[in-house]
Amino acid sequence: MPELPEVETIRQYLNDVLPGLQVRQVLHLDSRMVKNGRLSSEEIARRLPGHMVKSLKRRGKFLFLEWDTKDHLLLHLGMSGRLIWVPENVPWVVHTHMVLDFGGHHLRLIDPRRFGRIGWMASGEDLVPHLGIEPLSHDLTAPRLIQRLAGRTAPIKSLLLNQGIVAGLGNIYVDEALFRAKIRPDRPGGSLTETDAKRLTRAIRAVLKQAIEHRGTSFSDYVDALGHPGQNQDYLRVYGRNQGPCSVCGEVIVTQVIQGRTAHYCEHCQR
Structure with missing residues (x-):
């Protein structure tokens, strides 16, 4: 399972690449992966096109894409998830559950075991209130x-x-x-x-x-x-x-x- 360092490694790279880019279209969003119940996969897919990534955040093992609307797309990689940034001409692989088209490149979520999750958090909403101390923060004493x-x-x-x-x-x-x-x-x-x-x-x-x-x-x-x-x-x-x-x-x-x-x-x- 990807733990904090793996998620942070992904976040650091994508935070250098994605901010300022707009989603052109949502090519695929598997409804089975959308698990927080706030918005359906169809509603998320309708909201994202035309919006720009502002930053990427991490809390524990959760990754958050913050948009120009200040809403957040929540991602958890579960046991076997991969979040990759690839040229758009790279063929899709089996178990691809999310594809965001940024024009020239795709952000793809691949999860063979489907223990990961995708969710939507509205602006101002507490992202993951159930989580404990963030271990790389000053709160861990x-x-x-x-x-x-x-x-x-x-x-x-x-x-x-x-x-x-x-x-x-x-x-x-x-x-x-x-x-x-x-x-x-x-x-x-x-x-x-x-x-x-x-x-x-x-x-x-x-x-x-x-x-x-x-x-x-x-x-x-x-x-x-x-x-x-x-x-x-x-x-x-x-x-x-x-x-x-x-x-x-x-x-x-x-x-x-x-x-x-x-x-x-x-x-x-x-x-």
């Missing part, structure tokens, strides 16, 4: 994280995957952050001390920034807006390295299923 975790007995791995606590994290970056912070993924979230929380907030920022620097992590589906895979998989320390040596102590990296999600960690380094 040790005291605030401890406040969110207070009294919680669920494993810290599961709590960090909860988008209502911290927005944008998934399996990869939770495992990587917990490893850097030296915290076991099955430890109760409410047991974290202030020192733990300080290490964890620093680690979350570090793994996200590293992943953005390397243009995201690609194992299967993810590519950037130009169709290129990311390179951050070459820099992961624990995720996907089951039975490999820990980069710090040399002990074997192990896996454990925690509330339905697989965690990778070092039993020696993480407490």
